[in-house]
Amino acid sequence: MSEVLDAPVDAPQPDRLKAGGDGGNLLAIHLMGLLLTLVTLGIYRFWWRTNVRRYLWSSLSYKGDPFEYTGRGLELFVGFLIVLVLVVAPLMGVYFLGYYLLKSGDLLLGGTIMGFSYLIMFGLFGAAIYRVMTYRLSRTKWRGIRAALGGSAFRYTGLYMLSLLLQALTLSLATPFVTIMVYRYILNNVWFGSGRLTFDAEWKPLFKYYVVPGILRLAALAVIGVAIYQMTRASGQGDAAERAAALNGLGYIGAGLLLLLAAKIAMYWYWAAVIRTLVAGMEFEGVRFSAPVTGGKYAGFMIVNFLLVVFTQYIAYPWVQLRILRFVAGILEIRGEPDFARISQNTALQPRFGEGLGEAFL
Amino acid sequence: MNRSYQATLYDGHSAAGRVCAALPADGALEIHFDDSTSTAWPYATLTLISDEGDGNRVVLAPGPKSGERLTVAGPGVFRVMLAAVPSLRDQQPTRGYRMAALTAGAIVAVLALAWAGYPLIKDGLAAVLPASWSDRIGAEMVNDEAMFEKPCTGAAGIAALNDLAGRLSRYAGMREPITVHVRSSDTVNAFAATGGHIAVLDGLIQQAATPDEVAGVLAHEIGHVKHRHPLKRLIDVAGIQLIVTGISGDVGAVGTTVLMLNYGRKDEAQADRTALDLLDHAGIKANGLADFFDRMAAKRKNRLDITGFLRTHPPLAERSAMMRDHKSPAAPRPALTDRQWRDVRAVCAAEKAGSSSAKDAPEADK
Numbered sequence: 001m002s003e004v005l006d007a008p009v010d011a012p013q014p015d016r017l018k019a020g021g022d023g024g025n026l027l028a029i030h031l032m033g034l035l036l037t038l039v040t041l042g043i044y045r046f047w048w049r050t051n052v053r054r055y056l057w058s059s060l061s062y063k064g065d066p067f068e069y070t071g072r073g074l075e076l077f078v079g080f081l082i083v084l085v086l087v088v089a090p091l092m093g094v095y096f097l098g099y100y101l102l103k104s105g106d107l108l109l110g111g112t113i114m115g116f117s118y119l120i121m122f123g124l125f126g127a128a129i130y131r132v133m134t135y136r137l138s139r140t141k142w143r144g145i146r147a148a149l150g151g152s153a154f155r156y157t158g159l160y161m162l163s164l165l166l167q168a169l170t171l172s173l174a175t176p177f178v179t180i181m182v183y184r185y186i187l188n189n190v191w192f193g194s195g196r197l198t199f200d201a202e203w204k205p206l207f208k209y210y211v212v213p214g215i216l217r218l219a220a221l222a223v224i225g226v227a228i229y230q231m232t233r234a235s236g237q238g239d240a241a242e243r244a245a246a247l248n249g250l251g252y253i254g255a256g257l258l259l260l261l262a263a264k265i266a267m268y269w270y271w272a273a274v275i276r277t278l279v280a281g282m283e284f285e286g287v288r289f290s291a292p293v294t295g296g297k298y299a300g301f302m303i304v305n306f307l308l309v310v311f312t313q314y315i316a317y318p319w320v321q322l323r324i325l326r327f328v329a330g331i332l333e334i335r336g337e338p339d340f341a342r343i344s345q346n347t348a349l350q351p352r353f354g355e356g357l358g359e360a361f362l
Numbered sequence: 363m364n365r366s367y368q369a370t371l372y373d374g375h376s377a378a379g380r381v382c383a384a385l386p387a388d389g390a391l392e393i394h395f396d397d398s399t400s401t402a403w404p405y406a407t408l409t410l411i412s413d414e415g416d417g418n419r420v421v422l423a424p425g426p427k428s429g430e431r432l433t434v435a436g437p438g439v440f441r442v443m444l445a446a447v448p449s450l451r452d453q454q455p456t457r458g459y460r461m462a463a464l465t466a467g468a469i470v471a472v473l474a475l476a477w478a479g480y481p482l483i484k485d486g487l488a489a490v491l492p493a494s495w496s497d498r499i500g501a502e503m504v505n506d507e508a509m510f511e512k513p514c515t516g517a518a519g520i521a522a523l524n525d526l527a528g529r530l531s532r533y534a535g536m537r538e539p540i541t542v543h544v545r546s547s548d549t550v551n552a553f554a555a556t557g558g559h560i561a562v563l564d565g566l567i568q569q570a571a572t573p574d575e576v577a578g579v580l581a582h583e584i585g586h587v588k589h590r591h592p593l594k595r596l597i598d599v600a601g602i603q604l605i606v607t608g609i610s611g612d613v614g615a616v617g618t619t620v621l622m623l624n625y626g627r628k629d630e631a632q633a634d635r636t637a638l639d640l641l642d643h644a645g646i647k648a649n650g651l652a653d654f655f656d657r658m659a660a661k662r663k664n665r666l667d668i669t670g671f672l673r674t675h676p677p678l679a680e681r682s683a684m685m686r687d688h689k690s691p692a693a694p695r696p697a698l699t700d701r702q703w704r705d706v707r708a709v710c711a712a713e714k715a716g717s718s719s720a721k722d723a724p725e726a727d728k
Contacts, residue, residue: 020414020416021414035469036468038469039468039469039472058411058412058413058414058421059414061414064419064433064435065370065421065433066412066414066419066421066433068411068412068421068431141431142377143372143377143379143431143433144372144373144374144377144429144430144431145372145374145376145377192377193377338377340376340377340378340379341376341377341378343376343377343378344375344376344377345374345375345376345429
């Protein structure tokens with residue numbers, strides 16, 4: 001009978017990342033960072049963040065070699081200053097110009113300028129997401145070889161705006177399509193040295209996981225919409241009518257919030273399916289990946305993280321960060337091994353400064 | 363003699379490593395390859411990349427800028443490397459006590475510096491900020507409709523109050539002229555803002571029994587202006603705002619909260635002393651302010667919901683006593699003529715009429 005228990009020959013044990021790290025040490029880094037940030041009126045936070053990342057990256061290893069974060073606090077600080085001067089200040093200028101025109105009675109021009117500055121802000125939000133990912137990957141090393149994110153933040157911004165538009169037009173039902181569209185762009189631009197990650201997946205199989213949260217979201221939207229409609233209709237019809245409508249509306253809004261909470265929880269099953277799909281769709285130099293995580297496991301993981309942070313007033317935050325590493329190491333299965341001799345340093349993709357846009361808009 | 367450890371060298375160009383043996387020798391880490399070639403990394407520039415893995419694995423580089431990486435593995439290898447190269451300890455991101463001590467030292471130093479230096483910085487800043495700037499801010503502050511309701515437009519009353527303010531401030535040696543605004547709020551209070559702007563709320567005018575009382579309150583607020591208390595308070599709040607913004611990344615408004623903050627006892631006493639001085643010079647009896655304080659204090663005993671001047675100003679009895687001890691001019695002159703006093707009482711008449719109801723009508727004058 002013992003042969004039955006042996007693992008089949010064609011399914012070798014997958015490789016895994018290994019997560020370590022000590023919550024107490026990480027807490028010390030956080031406390032020191034917090035104190036110095038207070039003392040330096042906030043400026044130290046870039047170095048704080050850098051120290052934390054250095055610790056987290058090196059707590060994760062693969063094949064006995066730890067990851068390495070090579071970013072510097074100064075890069076983040078300079079990036080922040082650059083964005084402050086070149087992006088935030090001009091944008092504020094444009095915004096207040098619009099505001100001023102609007103207030104002085106030029107509704108059309110003022111409104112256009114303000115709308116335009118809001119549009120730019122949305123766009124910069126998308127660009128910021130991509131710039132942050134680009135910076136972090138470029139400062140990630142393993143075995144002395146840098147990772148990188150190619151592509152362009154500009155094109156990503158276009159995709160991001162498009163995805164917002166699609167979501168709005170379809171009342172968020174396009175979410176599975178948008179998820180795959182956006183991650184297809186990101187993941188196909190991930191590099192490790194001279195090796196490039198490729199990714200492909202279908203969005204349709206994801207849709208069934210979005211049905212429940214999608215319906216819950218729409219229901220929440222409808223209920224809150226009804227409440228607002230009733231309250232606006234009652235306004236100006238006397239105190240008694242307004243009070244009754246307000247009470248009634250509060251009930252509707254409470255129900256709406258409950259529905260949103262239910263949607264948020266149902267989304268954990270969706271995101272677990274997304275993780276499975278994204279990871280299974282990736283390939284790197286002949287290496288395939290899988291992440292067989294169930295919705296229940298992912299929901300449990302996220303809810304416990306949330307409770308840990310809330311009930312300890314952030315004291316447990318370092319442990320949550322390490323829990324995330326352990327979770328990733330626990331679910332990610334790596335099959336096969338690239339020819340490491342063929343992977344060399346990629347000298348082309350190297351941003352110079354930090355995450356200023358992210359600092360300003362995320 | 364140290365033992366050697368199993369290691370892998372990555373040259374920074376290829377992800378393929380070279381298996382080797384790392385030997386902590388004198389002055390340098392020797393790296394021996396299978397083909398019996400070797401290299402050595404001097405301890406002086408040896409750089410710690412990672413010491414995770416329970417001390418059983420350490421990643422090193424020959425220098426801070428080098429792309430080469432050496433992963434050394436073996437039981438207790440980090441302790442052995444530390445013994446050979448004590449300076450590696452300084453390159454660890456944490457290792458608590460040293461950093462904690464440094465941090466605590468830095469905090470104490472900065473706090474001490476701030477404690478000693480801040481008042482000087484504040485006074486300097488208050489003196490150099492352009493007058494046009496504090497004038498604009500002050501006008502903004504007293505114009506908050508949400509807090510003080512509508513501006514009152516009784517032209518004769520406003521003129522009378524500004525005349526009185528001019529009479530009081532003539533001897534104060536002020537850099538900016540005083541501008542008195544009246545707002546239709548029922549709250550019994552008056553505020554000094556930056557740039558010489560003073561807001562008197564109609565509630566205070568209606569509660570005052572004599573022009574001398576209004577003159578006393580006005581003189582007190584002019585005292586605040588003379589000593590630049592509003593500007594200094596604004597700098598305080600802006601500083602706190604800066605700190606909060608720096609830490610949280612949130613940008614909020616400094617706004618009119620500045621006006622609602624209590625001045626310290628020292629500032630109030632200073633404003634009181636100046637007020638007495640100004641009243642003397644203008645030939646107005648100092649009892650006005652004391653009378654006002656006393657009646658307000660009596661009112662506070664009866665009613666718990668008194669807001670305004672009492673809440674934002676410190677205990678009244680001692681201040682009232684100080685005013686009564688003060689020797690007023692032998693032949694005092696009235697603060698306002700009867701005609702002016704009537705105009706001042708009616709300064710918000712138009713606004714009150716607009717906002718309806720008889721409860722806002724002035725109380726019968728004694």
